[in-house]
Amino acid sequence: MSIEPAVIRVEHLTAGYGERALLEDLSFEVQRGEVFAILGGSGSGKSTLLKHLIGLFPPMKGHIWLDGIDIATVQGAARLLALRSIGVAYQSGALFGSLTLAQNVRFPLEEYTELPDEAIELIARMKLDLVGLRDFADSLPAEVSGGMQKRAAIARAMALDPAIVFLDEPSAGLDPVTSAGLDQLILRLKHGLGITFVVVTHELPSIFAIADRVIMLDRQSRSIVAEGRPQELRDHSEIPVVHQFFNRQPAAGVEAG
């Protein structure tokens, strides 16, 4: 166990929409500087968990602490400060369609910092360069491919060099080369800047390449079925759903018979 306090601490979280709980009594911690992956099949509540972690929805029960701040109850300036320390890249990219890629990355910098305009422009272009999009800075999101939009979204999420970056399915829909490049980028930023990454994914190669620790959610039990290093879970887990997931086996009901 690390002595340093966890950067994200989730305590007895019950989460869902309206009256319906999709996740029940979840507890886990994310340590500073690690790549933490949230795994699970379709409908297991991965995205729901992510939306609660970034404070879009309040928990039904339990607490979520981001750097010691309860994201669900914090208000006003403290909330802005907490939001400033996280970056989120959404599954669809969620780039602002009327702004160019560079303007999308500039947006948080313009909102939150007092940098001179020229500096903001340079930083925005450097962020786009990090994700390999320097030549597309002046393109509108509609003019570039889906994979490029996704990378631009990651550049925007990292515009303020946040301490924690949340990525929702970052490599879904990317070609293997681009996807591997993205994995490398994540590792570089983790080692270089000590950024903590929370990644929702089910791309096995990517999980083994980048994830320090994973939790796996399950639709049936609405909770965490496994937690640990991905290699250990693959090689040693006795739990059927975990075994199926890591070895790409169909669920019992789907098996050809």
Added chain:
Amino acid sequence: MPSQSSNALLEAGPPESDAAVLRLSGRLDAYSVGHLWDAALAALATRTSVPVIVDASGVAYCDVAGAALLVDLLRRPRAPGAEVSVRNLRSPFDRLLRQFDPRGFEERPPPPRLDEPLAERVGEVGIAVLREAYERVAFVGEAAAAAVDTLANLRRIRWREPVLIAQRMGADAVPIVVLVGFLIGVILAFQTAVAIRDFGADVFVANAVALAVLRELGPLMTAIVLAGRSGSAFAAEIGTMKVNEEIDALITMGVSPVQFLVVPRMLAGFLIAPLLTAIANFVGLLGGAVAMRTFGIPFVTYFHQVQSIATLGDLFGGLVKAFVFGLLVAGVGCLQGLKTGEGASAVGQSTTHAVVGGIILVIAADSIFAVIFNILGL
């Protein structure tokens, strides 16, 4: 200042041989570098003839914003022999800095603005107008063909769809049509009364209200309400489907979007507009009666006047117009929806065009009707 945002520091160090030294220290991030950015560039600008060494040994933290400051210093064009260099930046920050090639971020002059000649711009607008007209005509043709096709296969119509649309377009619009119709009747009666009261002709206000409401205002106000409520909704609905690739999905399934989406909506518009107009006519006349009551004209007298002036031709002329208005409003809404481009703002644009286009077309059609009715002597 001890605040976290200003704990980055820039100072001039003792020069080494013939090179000037700038010392950077503290935490270089997006919140702190803003304060020393201009100072750093100024320090560079005052030392144009000597090499400048940026000593970063005191830097405790440096993220991409900090690296951007260094890149900005490195990318400035310098005289030969007076280059800028960065040294003693700790790992891993130097690795981050080395990811960026300063020459790749050289400032580019903004592209020269091309002022197109006037004739060229006029031509472009003209072509755009013609293309738009062509699209409308093509759409009318396509919609008509789809409608004929649908009518030829009446069994294949999914009735659920047009009925649902008709409910949203019609039943849900009754309150607002009642409100608008009633108030128009009241206002019209009041204003007319003010004008002709001096001649002692109060009682003829009923004539004016009856003709104006039945022939013009009933159908027109209803069509405008429909354009605002339903034309916009159609455009936004179909536009969002277009953005979400749902239209593409329909096409690849071999289903014509015009037949599947447009025909039920136009059918609903065609059937609903006259019904709403009838309601608007009724409450419009009622509003006139209520207004005239305050001028001392009893209901009986008012409606007697209405009966004496208004013919069935006036009523049905208005309702025939309503059929056409309903088609136009629904059609323009659907057309704009199908023409939607990419992104959220495109949906907003289509919705605006649907409402504006719908109202303009309705008024244009109304004037054509006026001419036709005049020729027919109605």
